[in-house]
Amino acid sequence: MRIWMVETVLVLLLLSGACRPVPAPVTLPPVSTVIQTSIPPLQPTPTSQPAGSSPDALKACDLTLQANALRSSTVPDWSTLGIDTCYNLTFDLTSGGPDYSGSARISFTNPGSTALDDLVLRTYPNAPLLYGGRLDVTTAQVNEIDLPIDIFLEDRTAVRLPLDQPLEPGKTLVLELNFSGKLPVDFGSDQVYGTFNFASDGPVMLMANAYPLLALREDGKWRADPVLPEGDAVISRIALYQVEVRVPAAWQVVSSGREVSRAGSNNDAVIQIAGGPLREFMLAVSPTFELQQAVWEDITINHWGQPEAESSRAEVMQVAQDALSLFSQTFGPLPYNELDIIAAPLNNASGVEYPGLILVGGSLYDSRSLPQILPMVTAHEIAHQWWYAVVGNDVLQHPWLDEALATYSAQLYQLNYDPVFYQGALREYRRQVTDLEAEIGVQPLDQSVAALSNLERAYSIVAYLKGNLFFEALREEVGAAEFNAALQSYYRENSYQIASPADLLKSFEFACTCDLNEFFGEWGVQP
């Protein structure tokens, strides 16, 4: 999941004394002593290319343009990534209001070994939970033949399109869609995160999953889970994106990927964006964003916020540079050449991550907010660039995979930059896990969002906090050098893929050349 919940974790943590001064750490070695000096460049994993995949869908996206979004050292051999989808999207946001329209030209190569009779799209904004808006597919065509549009799931977040002719394995079709959407205004309900929202102050439009996204194809079936009340909703394979966004002139457009051109008239601006390999495409627009920029190595960091965010912007920019440096050295290099950070109005969440873009709750920039929260949330969401954006996972069945790693990574940042806070947080995490398990029994770490949502407070405390304790204990068990080597190999081997718990756990056994079965069993995870 992508959400770092204020209510269930951070406020409890800070109010319960974690920010009181505590002795400096003595039991853990400084991270700099265990960093490997040479990490191989990010490489695709040819063996994980799905059987039958062909690069036909790649021809629909301009690969030279796609490379604009990547660092020159990380441009891959595209044909080895197993990419089967190219999205050509347009968004018309010229009304400047909560209603929008758009089109999608989706080139899709059947990656499986059997013919497909239908396609399934996800229309997440229709979910009353987390999103609270509308996204309607208004027309769907293949080869200029209209397809029936069959909405299913109670929350209306899935659309089945029966095909006129089956799509044989390895063959490519071009799906032409028109869609329209409506953002809730100022959250509209208390069940949403505000990631799909029209904030009238600004205004600021956040447009997570604002287009029809191809569902995940898994074990020969389309996967379509309803949206749950907490955690994250989206599981998606890497695809290529070319996007055109039309906005009122002088509005800023912030997104995953990289802007490649901007044109327009007195009334409207037209922005062209190249995504690069993305799990999903995030978009945000506003006429009042103020931009501050920094560069770390060849990655441009853009900070976008309302004027009132100014006082804390410099701190967030410093955290971003320090976190990029620390995580790159410890885990491996990021592929994207731009990171956008938006100080955004959020609800029930302190921060949210997307490929190449993070949201940080605007209220955290308030000088009255507890000062440790802002760097912690910023580091956590930046860590999700490694653990979600590049290495994906099944965020519904195994939410601990990315959340525990992001929480561990943020603690690694604190250990280096605020060791007093690190120790206090660690003690508080232990206390919260102990208290929860005294109440409801020992909880295995590897549980689904659905299972954890049945138990009050369990999702955040198990997936984030117990997950962090698991990695702390594992580092003690295998040794710091082996621990970091395992994370580096997990990152390298699973980049652009959807990793399983076994992929992660086996990387530790491989690095330590030891049997960790009993250790894993004690924590409730299975390789």
Ligand SMILES: [Zn+2]
């Ligand atoms: Zn997270």
